[in-house]
Amino acid sequence: MAILVFTEIADGAIKKSSLEAIYYGAQVAEKLGTSVTALAIGKADSSELAIAGNYGASKVLHANDAKLETPNSMAYAKVLVEAANASGAKVIITAKSSLADAVTARAAGTLKAAVVGNVVELPDLSNGFKVKRSIFTGKAFADVNVTSDIKVLAIKKNVVSPVESGNAASVEAFTPALAENLFTAKVTETVKATGTVSLPEADLVVSGGRGMKGPEHWQPLLDLADALEAATACSKPVSDLDWRPHHEHVGQTGVKVSPNLYIACGISGAIQHLAGVNSSKVIVVINKDADAPFFKAADYGIVGDVFEVLPKLTKAVKELK
Amino acid sequence: MKILVCISSVPDTTSKISFTDGDTKLNKAGVQYIIGPYDDYALARAVELKEKSGATITVLNVGEADAEPQIRKALAIGADDAIRVDVEPTDSYFVAEQIAAVAKEGNYDLILMGRETSDYNSGVVHGIVGEILGIPSFSPVMQLDIEGGVAKMTREIEGGKEILEAPLPLVLGCQEPIAEWKIPNMRGIMTARTKPLKVIPASGEALTATDKYSLPPAKGPCKMIPADEAEKLIELLHKEAKVL
Secondary structure (H helix, E strand, O other): OEEEEEEOEEOOEEOHHHHHHHHHHHHHHHHHOOOEEEEEEOOOOHHHHHHHHHHOOOEEEEEOOHHHOOOOHHHHHHHHHHHHHHHOEEEEEEEOOHHHHHHHHHHHHHHOOEEEEEEOOOOEOOOOOEEEEEEHHHOEEEEEEEOOOOEEEEEOOOOOOOOOOOOOOEEEEOOOOOOHHHHOOEEEEEEEOOOOOOOOOOOEEEEEOHHHOOHHHOHHHHHHHHHHOOEEEEOHHHHHOOOOOHHHEEOOOOEOOOOOEEEEEOOOOOHHHHHHHOOOOEEEEEEOOOOOHHHHHOOEEEEOOHHHHHHHHHHHHHHHO | OEEEEEOOEEEOOOOOOOEEOOOOEEOOOOOOEEEOHHHHHHHHHHHHHHHHHOOEEEEEEEOOHHHHHHHHHHHHHOOOEEEEEOOOOOOHHHHHHHHHHHHHHHOOOEEEEEOOOOOOOOOOHHHHHHHHHOOOEEEEEEEEEEEOOEEEEEEEEOOEEEEEEEEOOEEEEEOOOOOOOOOOOHHHHHHHOOOOEEEEOOOOOOOEEEEEEEOOOOOOOOEEOOHHHOHHHHHHHHHOOOOO
């Protein structure tokens, strides 16, 4: 009943969400009396990967084939399946992300595994294998009994609060054979925002809606995000109007976020938008309309002009730091 | 070109979700069902590809009989025929297994669906189908063109996008702005009534079962801060909420 955690690397280090997944895996392993192996694919120093031990992994399998440098879900899934077979894993855990979804899906196809997405709690192992997952984009939860031999759990951000152990994991090179037919797709161009905080990973998010009045008025929001080192996001109308790039769109049909703090500026709070942010720990709403429905879902609210409020907040954040 | 478009039947995105039978069943009373919003984009792009260079579109739903109005709507929008696998779509692997079985029979060049269903949001069915069929899968695809048996795509990645191409056959999970949603016209609605809809039994076994549903706890009251003392918010976030 070993546990394998699919671990993502960004800029040579394990992603924070993956460290959470490793910690979650360690909690499950403790219940099952087994250990956690992390599978890391891509370029990273062993010293960075050994940090997985601090979060409860005893071993890291490192697949560092040059062919794996560009994420490829088919090839990554092949590596994951081989790692599952090698470690005898019955439970595969990952932090939910678009890459992890694609990779675990393909692996599940081979392993005939149930995939449970958006898991929000540790499993209940008292009678079978039961997990609680968020459904309807956070509008409800389902307690699901998983009966497949191999199980894949994709956990939401902030489900566990890791306590670091100070241990280091052993790091082993992992080099499964990769057939040429895994690489039939040709990536001709990658456009990636650099130097900004990744939205799905972010602990703090500042988001703007139509109340921001136009793309040329975004600076005060960007200034606050900058001062907080927060990611920026937007509502669906804003991305539909091309005021902001599509990958910033948060909501039922966009990115789902669960940061510690979500600050909504000039967003009225349509039910579809709330669905994408309702698992945030703390929600702040700034809107000039006191009747905006978003206030009902908020922890803190300011009724006022965003263009007057935002600079005050930015100044206060700078003073705090 | 043969296109298979997989659609889910889900509650309208504005629906209030509630449960019945001791929280073991979704309360369908008063809930309007629609084609999954992402699946609707996939269908719209399939219809555009058909109009541009000719194709046949089969629409597939894994679901119970109450999904048929949504299937008829897909036929009215431009699909040529439909298949319904008559079973409750319990889990991703199980649904993907049904889709793969239909796909093997039909030999499709392109299998399109939404990036995820708006009820369970797992976003893995396309990948599982691709793996079972042994063909590549990509998601979420925001632009799609087919030229000489090769799909040219733009795919969203974390913090950006990727432009890529791959030879058919492929399985793709779609999202906006791949196409504009289409509204059926009267002629479409009339012809949809007589287009073939085949109902077939499921194979395999579900891998999960839901015991119980629940709703999130009610949110406490919102603490209001006067706009002219906005800076106090930062102090509260630091000292009270402890998120800064």
